[in-house]
Amino acid sequence: MIIHKRFVTVLLTVSAISLSLSAQTSGTPLTAAEAIKRIIAATGATPPPDTVDTIKGGDPNTVVTGIATTFLDTYQVLEKAVADNKNFIITHEPTFYNHPDDMTVLGDDAVQAQKRAYIKEHHLVVWRFHDTWHLRHPDGILEGVIDEFGWKPNQSTSDPNLFTIPQTTVAQLAGSLRAKTGLHIMRVIGDPKMPVTQVALMPGAAGLTRQVKMLERDDVQVLVAGEAAEWETVEYARDASAQGRHKALILLGHEISEEAGMRYCAEWLKSVLPGVPIEYIRAGEPYWMPGQ
Known part of the structure; x- marks a missing residue:
């Protein structure tokens, strides 16, 4: 009986693999090039003329054996994909440490060279899916993050970045987001006891102007964002709180604030x-805290 069950299990597994391979073959x-065409078409969006959504390494004519989506194709993510x-790796952020993936910035740097060699050695194709995924309606990154937070019922019908939540405090909201994302490092500015019902969500690094414009709004008490330069939005939020304004800022980190969007992408x-075959590979937080 045990042998029979094992035989059936193996037979079913082999059949599933055969069906998968049949669908592909x-x-x-x-090819990677054809996959990219289909993906872009499915978004319904048009990449901008200066898009960064280009192949960062590998031959576009490579036949796809499987796809891994990720927030960022770190060296460890590439190793996991190979294993x-x-x-075919679809990354949201740059492979080579700057927004346009301009490898001349670091020249013949050894770290950059080894990463490039690894991609070539293992016949990988790395494509960035940034501009078009954000231009999709709804924004693919934002949609995934909202799903992870469970905020869809709280989303404004007039602005997808605004949410009305049951009353809580800044500290409780921060704690809730930490639990949902599993992050280790979070930065919070503002009175931890301040009551909150109106929240704005801007994953990633939207920049000073967009972040401050959001905090300026009367219908925004807390801005939940990815990252900000410490002398910019961070100090604006600290001054606003010191002036007695009902404002707070919660920074999750760029990776944590957008990774759910690439899990959703998979x-x-x-x-x-x-x-x-498609899977999501988590890049994870780049930082660690002593004692954790």
């Missing part, structure tokens, strides 16, 4: 590229 094999037989892609 029927007709013309799916999982995922040769699920979304399964309907865009059916039959292709």
Whole structure:
């Protein structure tokens, strides 16, 4: 009986793999270039002329064996993708340490060179999916983050970045977000006991102007964002709080504030590229805290 059950289990597993491979190999094999075309078309958005959504390494004619989405294709993420037989990596942020992935910035730097060599050695294709994913309606990153926070019912019908939540305090809101994201490091500015019902969410690094414009609004008490320069939005929020204004700022970190959008991307892609093995690989926080 045990042998029979094991046989059935193996048979079912082999059948599932065969069906998956059949879906991929029927007709013309799916190349990275073709996958990119289908993904962009499925967003319904048009990449800007100066888009950073380009291939950062690898041959676009490579046949896709599997896809890994990630917030950022760190060296460890690339290693995990290779181990999982995922040769097409879709990253939201840069591979080579600056927004346009201009490798001349660091020249012949050894770290950059080894990462580039690893991509070539393992026949990977790395494509950035940033501008078009944000331009999708709804914004792919924002949609994933809202799902993770459970804030969809609280979202404004007039502005997708605004939310009305049950009354809480800044400290309680920060604690709730920490629990939902599993982050270790969070920065909070403002009175921890301040009552809160009106929240703005701006994942990533929206910049001084957009972040301050949001905090200026009468219908925003707390801005939840990814990151900000310490002499910019951070000090604006600290001064606003010191002046007795009902304002606070919660910084989750760029990675934590957007990673759910790339987890959501992996699920979304399964309907865009059916039959292709797809997984999300978490880059994780880049920092650690002593004692944790």
